[in-house]
Amino acid sequence: MPLSREIVNVQVGQAGNQVGENFWEMLLAEHGLDRTGQFKGSDPQQMQRTGVYFTEVEYGGTTRYVPRSVQVDLEAGVCDRLRSGPLGSLFRPDTFMTADSGAGNNWAKGYYTEGAELVDSVLDVVRRQTEACETLQGFQIVHSLGGGTGAGLGCLLLSKLREEYPDRMLATFSILPSPKVSETVVEPYNSLLAVNQLIDNGDLTICIDNEALYNICQRTLKIKTPGFENLNNLISRVMCGVSTSLRFPGQLNGDLRKIGVNLIPFPRLHFLMPAYAPFFGTGASAYEKNNCSELTKALFDKQNMLVAVEPRHGRYLTAAVIYRGDIASREADVSVRDLQTKNPQHFVEWIPDKISVSLVTVPPVGQKRAATALLNSTSIQELFHRNLVAFAAMFKRRAFLHWYTGEGMDAMEFSEAESNTQDLIAEYQQYQEAEAFEDEEEFEESTNGVNGAEEEEESEQ
Structure with missing residues (x-):
């Protein structure tokens, strides 16, 4: 088997573990593995890069594939259910890390008190997983930003991993709360404090918005009252799509x-919007064309994006498109180029090759063709702005603050998180409005202006 560059998966909190369970179910199906981790498939391509997410184990004369994953929660409920469920025998028993107290939807409990007590034992398990890797490429954290464990402990883990593995990629699949489908009152606090940490410690943050998930389920899939199972299914599909080019051989992988x-032109602007196509309602698939250009168009349509923003209000800085199935590279290049030619106003002109393309011949289970995109668009500032407005309304009155300060937090941290998010929104806006320079003279004038202003400041000081 060729050398795989390994990823360690860490799923944190209730939502993280529920999404993780769904994700592993899909991975097993795509790699032809059964629920005990034994290969039952027929396509040799399925086995070529299983090492990215699985460790090969010889036991009793048979070969098993064990997920390289750590399941963490401050309550034992979800992990116990996972352990006793259909995938219970798939995971290593020592990778379930739980406490009894719970975080009570409080970011400070997850980051400062209850989570801080558990984090060292979690890091020990992560270390054991990484030491068995030959060429570790990075970590993937699955968590929700609305609760206490996913947001608080998830961010604490992220900062510890950044300290210990500074040269490895840290990717997160972060589920952001939505005021329309809110479960707890303090979600704006938890998510803004978490975003503040993600700005500094993450390398790739793939944002998934609950509001967009509900919209896709209701409008496109025609599910009147979507449950968590439906939402988790959508997230898992996107996670599998994003990781396709890492898990299967293909062109431009x-x-x-x-x-x-x-995808990341500036280190702070690493918040990406995922999109997936095709999404079909029941029985609608027989009436869809589903060719390469249709897939490409659908990926840049807001109805297929997993973040509820209006992409036309912003501009795309960069994008990565991953096609799956029998799609020719010329066909993919032409449809991507056409899209940019027809909609130049939606793309910044100062980055020449904005869209990178990957082609994988292995389609998702049950589909002939599909595509996933990661979009770095300035319109994502709408998501942060929405969150900031809800945060500011409560923070102005210092509502619910005593729950956080009672865990040892300082109110200044809330002000810092607020101003850091405001700065992030301003940066997105700045690059949205930036124009390409007509000629070298104009560029030199502008840089001289900047340098001159800096020199003046220094001389004043």
């Missing part, structure tokens, strides 16, 4: 670092 290098 990459690893987490290549994805990052092509």
Whole structure:
């Protein structure tokens, strides 16, 4: 088997573990593995890069594939259910890390008190997983930003991993709360404090918005009252799509670092919007064309994006498109070029090759063709702005603050998180309005202006 660049998966909190369970179910199906981790498939391509997410184990004369994953929660409920469920025998028993107290939807409990007590034992398990890797490419954290464990402990883990593995990629699948489908009152606090940490410690943050998930389920899939199972299914599909180019051989394939290098023009602007196509309602698939250009168009349509923003209000800085199935590279290049030619106003002109393309011949289970995109668009500032407005309304009155300060937090941290998010929104806006320079003279004038202003400031000081 060729050398795989390994990823360690860490799923944190109730939502993280529920999404993770769904994700592993899909991975097993795509790699032809059964629920005990034994290969039952027929396509040799399925086995070529299983090492990215699985460790090969010889036991009793048979070969098993064990997920390289750590399941963490401050309550034992979800992990116990996972352990006793259909996938219970798939995971290593020592990778379930739980406490009894719970975080009570409080970011400070997850980050400062209850989570801080558990984090060292979690890191020990992560270390054991990484030491068994030959060429570790990075970590993938699955968590929700609305609760206490996913947001608080998830961010604490992220900062500890950044300290210990500074040269490895840290990717997160972060589920952001939505005021329309809110479960707890303090979600704006938890998510803004978490975003503040993600700005500094993450390399790739793939944002998933609950509001967009509900919209896709209701409008496109025609599910009147979507449950968590439906939402988790959508997230897992996107996670599998994003990781396709890492897990299967194909053209222009990459690893987490290549994805990052092509998508992140500035280190703070690493918040990506995922999109997936095709989404079909029941029985609608027989009436769809589903060719390459249709897939490409659908990926840049807001109805297929997993973040509820209006992409036309912003501009795309960069994008990565991963096609799956029998799609020719010329066909993919032409449809991507056409899209940019027809909609130049939606793309910044100062980055020449904005869209990177990957082709994988292995389609998702049950589909002939599909595509996933990661979009770095300035319109994502709407998501942060929405969150900021809800946060500011409560923070102005210092509502619920005593729950956080009672865990040892300082109210200044809330002000810092607020101003850091405001700065992030301003940066997105700045690059949205930036124009390409007509000629070298104009560029030199502008840089001289900047340098001159800096020199003046220094001389004044």
